[in-house]
Amino acid sequence: MIRIEDIIAKVVRNYPNADVNLIRRAYLFSALHHRGQTRASGEPYLVHPLAVADILAEMRLDEVSVATGLLHDVVEDTLVDLETLRASFGDEIALLVDGLTKIAHISNLSKEEQQAENLRKMVLAMTTDARVVLIKLADRLHNMRTIEYLRPEKRARISRETLEIYAPIAHRLGMGKMRSELEDLAFKNLYPDEYKKLEAEVESRRPELEKMLEKIKLTIEENLKKNDVPFTQIQGRVKRLYSLWRKLKKRKITINEVYDLIAARIITPNDKKYCYLALSVIHDIWTPVPERFKDWIGMPRENLYQSLHTSVIGENGQPFEVQIRTEEMHYIAEEGVAAHWKYKENLLKSKEDDKGLEELRRTIERLLLPLVEETKEVKDSKEFLESLKLDLYPKDVYAFTPMGKIIRLPRGATPIDFAYAIHSEVGDTCTGAKINGRIVPLRTEIKNGDVVEILTNPSAHPSPDWLNYVTTAKARNRIRHWVAEKQRAESIEIGKKLLISEAEKFRLSGKKILADEENLKRVANDYGFGRVDDLLASIGYGKTLPRNVMAKYLGAEKFAELDPEKKKESAIQSGIKAVKKFIGLGDEAIVVKGVDNLLLTRARCCNPIVGEEIIGYISLGKGIVVHNKECKNMKALMVNKERIVEVEWAKDIRQQVQAVKIMVVTENRTGMLAGITSAIADIKTSIRDARARVSRDGRGFIEVTLEVFDKKHLDRVISAIKSVSGVIDVERLNNSASKV
Ligand code: MN
Numbered sequence: 001m002i003r004i005e006d007i008i009a010k011v012v013r014n015y016p017n018a019d020v021n022l023i024r025r026a027y028l029f030s031a032l033h034h035r036g037q038t039r040a041s042g043e044p045y046l047v048h049p050l051a052v053a054d055i056l057a058e059m060r061l062d063e064v065s066v067a068t069g070l071l072h073d074v075v076e077d078t079l080v081d082l083e084t085l086r087a088s089f090g091d092e093i094a095l096l097v098d099g100l101t102k103i104a105h106i107s108n109l110s111k112e113e114q115q116a117e118n119l120r121k122m123v124l125a126m127t128t129d130a131r132v133v134l135i136k137l138a139d140r141l142h143n144m145r146t147i148e149y150l151r152p153e154k155r156a157r158i159s160r161e162t163l164e165i166y167a168p169i170a171h172r173l174g175m176g177k178m179r180s181e182l183e184d185l186a187f188k189n190l191y192p193d194e195y196k197k198l199e200a201e202v203e204s205r206r207p208e209l210e211k212m213l214e215k216i217k218l219t220i221e222e223n224l225k226k227n228d229v230p231f232t233q234i235q236g237r238v239k240r241l242y243s244l245w246r247k248l249k250k251r252k253i254t255i256n257e258v259y260d261l262i263a264a265r266i267i268t269p270n271d272k273k274y275c276y277l278a279l280s281v282i283h284d285i286w287t288p289v290p291e292r293f294k295d296w297i298g299m300p301r302e303n304l305y306q307s308l309h310t311s312v313i314g315e316n317g318q319p320f321e322v323q324i325r326t327e328e329m330h331y332i333a334e335e336g337v338a339a340h341w342k343y344k345e346n347l348l349k350s351k352e353d354d355k356g357l358e359e360l361r362r363t364i365e366r367l368l369l370p371l372v373e374e375t376k377e378v379k380d381s382k383e384f385l386e387s388l389k390l391d392l393y394p395k396d397v398y399a400f401t402p403m404g405k406i407i408r409l410p411r412g413a414t415p416i417d418f419a420y421a422i423h424s425e426v427g428d429t430c431t432g433a434k435i436n437g438r439i440v441p442l443r444t445e446i447k448n449g450d451v452v453e454i455l456t457n458p459s460a461h462p463s464p465d466w467l468n469y470v471t472t473a474k475a476r477n478r479i480r481h482w483v484a485e486k487q488r489a490e491s492i493e494i495g496k497k498l499l500i501s502e503a504e505k506f507r508l509s510g511k512k513i514l515a516d517e518e519n520l521k522r523v524a525n526d527y528g529f530g531r532v533d534d535l536l537a538s539i540g541y542g543k544t545l546p547r548n549v550m551a552k553y554l555g556a557e558k559f560a561e562l563d564p565e566k567k568k569e570s571a572i573q574s575g576i577k578a579v580k581k582f583i584g585l586g587d588e589a590i591v592v593k594g595v596d597n598l599l600l601t602r603a604r605c606c607n608p609i610v611g612e613e614i615i616g617y618i619s620l621g622k623g624i625v626v627h628n629k630e631c632k633n634m635k636a637l638m639v640n641k642e643r644i645v646e647v648e649w650a651k652d653i654r655q656q657v658q659a660v661k662i663m664v665v666t667e668n669r670t671g672m673l674a675g676i677t678s679a680i681a682d683i684k685t686s687i688r689d690a691r692a693r694v695s696r697d698g699r700g701f702i703e704v705t706l707e708v709f710d711k712k713h714l715d716r717v718i719s720a721i722k723s724v725s726g727v728i729d730v731e732r733l734n735n736s737a738s739k740v
Helices: 004-014 020-033 047-058 063-071 082-106 112-126 130-145 152-172 176-190 192-226 241-251 272-285 327-335 337-347 350-376 381-391 415-422 424-428 464-469 473-505 510-515 517-526 532-540 546-554 556-562 571-583 632-637 672-682 711-722
Strands: 233-238 262-268 308-313 319-326 397-400 406-409 430-435 438-440 452-456 590-592 600-602 614-619 623-628 647-649 658-666 686-694 700-708 727-733
Touching (some): 004 020, 020 082, 047 063, 082 130, 176 241, 192 241, 192 262, 192 319, 415 473, 464 473, 614 647, 623 632, 658 672
Antiparallel strands (some): 397 406, 430 438, 430 452
């Protein structure tokens, strides 16, 4: 059994001022309450908390973590409750043990979905105190080391969980050593037959492989010395069984085709230039395999890993990998976040322990939170489990500016993200992009290694569309900000126009009213707005009626005296006028409920025709855009409720034609086009354009542009076409020109 004094000695070595008494008390408390309990192996239970505490001390964690390691199972497995523990050890340890206890409950659930839901909670719990993650991993590591004593089903379940959840978390946190051990132990217990088979296969080659490794190491050593490249260590290794197994399965290859079955590792003093020097020596000795070189020093992985990897062809044609890194990089590759913490810790005085801990917490959060963020969205627990498995191996995308600067972006990023990553200004004025020298649409997903050139124009602006294809928060925030500003400016302009034209109805000068800041300010305050611009913006948005503003501006008496409504026949008429005036859509068209005199345009995407159900949307620079209620674009816009305006067709409409495109699908026979056009002509409808083509499967597609008066008319035309023999289907097409 590990002795508590040995653990204390390890802690004191790292923290000379550590509260040793806390660890001793935790030990006695744990020993007292676990007394009489045994593990599946038959050993006293205390062996387990001691082993966990020892792993934590090895990881150079603080005395609170080590004490928690000793106490981590008391609430779960003894009669001690959390309050008793809190009374004896305080809030900090109680919080950590509580976090660990909650996670422990999870594994006892049988249903996969329940488990997934709880795992989600676990990931969230882990980020509340970073040390919970590390203590949980230490706990799991010792359980895996002693798993052979459990029943086979339990062994399989725990191993699967280790492989799917804990090893990936260790990987995400850059803890290479922890991950490797967890994976190999889990592999052995989850797939015992395949493990044994692969192990035998590797073992039969081991003497030969070891001999090769010795020779490789010697060759490297001689050449580094000959070239005066300093190094501190040269290691050789045969690939771990689990990672070998995964590679064989994934790539469907045999063991002979694995490029990194054996690998040499060069550790250099702490200056990355030695790594690159060593690399050039390696490439001098052996021929490198093209495209197998990876520079994780120039582009560190998110989990802090840094190293150069290259594959070369050895003497007998046997390929092998060479990894090159500095001592510090090596330490971090093995220990991950814990080492990162320790490196910081060395720089700090003991009094400032909290800062180191804070740093650790932030690093863990940074590495795990994207995972939590992504999975928060996922409603379904099973889906969550899947996403967890996938996203634990995140792939950043690295792209380059034409000058060779590296830009790191999340998967799915587009040139717009790239532009904003360079500089906000570049993003704001982006007009296009070239990837690897070729012009591409801005929605193109950037791939690893792409050279991205952003085309800009100083007078260009962000487009709200971009929000549909950016992935970085920076880009999203900048675009949103710009759109909001722009919308406000537009609304103020529209508000001014509306107020001026309202004033004209009262035979007053709108410009004079706009210049009368004092009284306008009074009206604005009346509405609860601080500034006149806020009032104008509200008018522009259609929230405040210009007529009401006039009433407040003029006062009741004057308003009644000048009110043009008395003289006019109906509000609709002025609505008609406004439409004519602003967009010339025709004599009459669309009336906005409650507001007359507004800038109106017909949406090009759905080209609504008279009689169809319509809805209005206050849009940038276009005033109110009128869409068909069924329009897909409109459905997407419905989220912005405050910008939706009710509209309806004017009642006394003079008949006027509108172009509408339809698609007729037919059987492939002769005379189809003639049959259809004559059916259309029969109901006295003009055809502006018709084109026919035949698809590969032998069906005919005839696109017809018609001139119709309204929806009823269109419906009649469609049913006439449908009655032509050989017609399979008729469909109205959007996007037809709205010009008449
Ligand atoms: Mn435990």
